[in-house]
Amino acid sequence: MLGVKEQMEVIKRGAVEIIPEEELLRKIKNSIKSGKPLRVKQGFDPTAPDIHLGHTVGLRKLRQFQELGHKIILIIGDYTGMVGDPSGRSITRPQLSYKEVRENAETYQKQFFKVIDKSKTEVHFNGEWFSKMSFQGIIQLASKFTLARMLERDDFSNRYSKQVPISLHELFYPLMQGYDSVAIKADVEIGATEQKFNLLTARQIQQEYGVKPQVILTLPVLPGTDGVQRMSKSTGNYIGIDESPKQIFGKIMSVPDDLIYPYFELLTDVSSEELKEIKNDLEKKEKNPMDFKKRLGIKIVSMYHSEKEALEAKKEFEKVFSKKELPEEIPIYELRYEKPKIWIVKLLTMTGLVSSSSEARRLIRQGGVYLNGKRVDDENLEISVEEEKVLKVGKRKFLKVISA
C-alpha cells in the first residue's frame, strides 16, 4: 500500500472538493496502520439503461481507489431510482416502475465492470434495506432533517420561486441517499459537484444514526456533446461506453472544440505533463484542433474497445467525412414494390430514411439527397426498382437499396 502522501495525490487528481480533507488524511492513516481498506461508495440510479462517459468520471475515480487497495461499494439505486434525484433538476423526474429500474440495473452492472474491477467491488441494491423499512422507520428517517434545510438547495428554491411543482417524495431523495451511507458504513462517498447537497446530507444522517460520517469527494460535471448541458441520456448529448467504435469516435469528433481539454482531463489517463502540453497547444491555436480530437477519439475508443478498432474508426471517419467517400459498411434495404419504377419521395419514406414525404421533399429541395453519388434535384424523380442503388441523406445516412 502506498503512503498517505502518495495516496492523497492520486485521490486529489481531478477532484473539485474534499470535505473535510483532514478527515480523509486521518482515515487513510488509520487504514494504512490497521491494514483495513476504506469503504468508498458511489451510487447510481438506473434511470436509463446505458452508462455513458459522464458516469465514467466517477467510475474512474473509484477505479483509482481500488488500485490504492480500497474497497468500492457500488449502490444501485433501485429504490432511489423510483424517486429520481432532484439535483440540478428544474422539474420532477418521471417516475420509473420497479420493473424498469431492475431491468436497467442488469445492463448497468455489465457496463460498470468495463471501468472498475469486479473482484474488488461490493454491489448493493438499496432496496435491500428500503424494501424492509417500515413506515415507522420512514417517519424516523424523515424526522432527522428539516424543511428549511431542504429548501436551502437551490434546485428546490428555484423551483419553488418559479412556481414549478415539487412533489413531496422528492424531498426523500437526499435522506435515502444518506441512509445508504448508514447501511453500508461508508468512509468516503464520491459524486459530481451537483451532488454536494446529497453527499453532505448523508454526513448528517450518518451521525444521527450513530455512524461515523463519511468524507465527501466531488468531481466536475462532464458537459455533453452539445458543450452546454451536462451529459445525460435524457438530453441526448451523451456518448455511451457500449456504443460502437464508429459511433464513439464520430461523437467525439462532433464535440465543440472547447471540450477537447476537459475531456482529456476527465476521461483519459494522459499524464499531467501531457495535459499541460495539450492545453498550451490548444491555446496557441497553431495546431489543428481536429487532430487533438482524433487523438482523443482514439484514446477513448481504445479504452472501451481496442486500439485496433479505434484506428479503424478513425480511418472510416476520414474516409466518409473528409474524403466524402462511401463508408465501409452500408445497411441494406430490400425493396418490394409492385411497379417497375418508384417515386423518390416514396422510396425515402418507405426505407425510413425520412419520417414524412414533406420532409423528403424538403431535403431534396435543400440538396441533401444523393442517389448513387449524384445530387437529386427533382422532387418528382422516378427511379427503377430493379437496379441496385445507394442513397445518401444528409452527411451521415447511407442506405443500399436492392430489389427483393
Next chain:
RNA sequence: GGAGGGGUACCCAAGUGGCCAAAGGGAACAGACUGUAAAUCUGUCGGCGUAGCCUUCGGAGGUUCAAAUCCUCCCCCCUCCA
C-alpha cells in the same frame, strides 16, 4: 374551503374573433464554407404525389359565416388566505 393566476408545437415562450399551421428563442435537420459530425453564415422545421385540402393551441361540448382567442362543464398546475 375562499380568492386569484396558468396549461400553446420537441423545449421555453408570444398570441384575447378572421391577416394563425400559429411571432421570437433554443434544440434538431439541410446547404455553403472549412479544419471535422467543431465554429460561422444561410435556409428548413404538422401531414398529404405540392394541390389545395386535412389535423393541431389541456379535455368534452356550444356560440359564430369564421375560435388558440367568446360561453358551459371537466381535468391538471401554481400563488395567497384559512
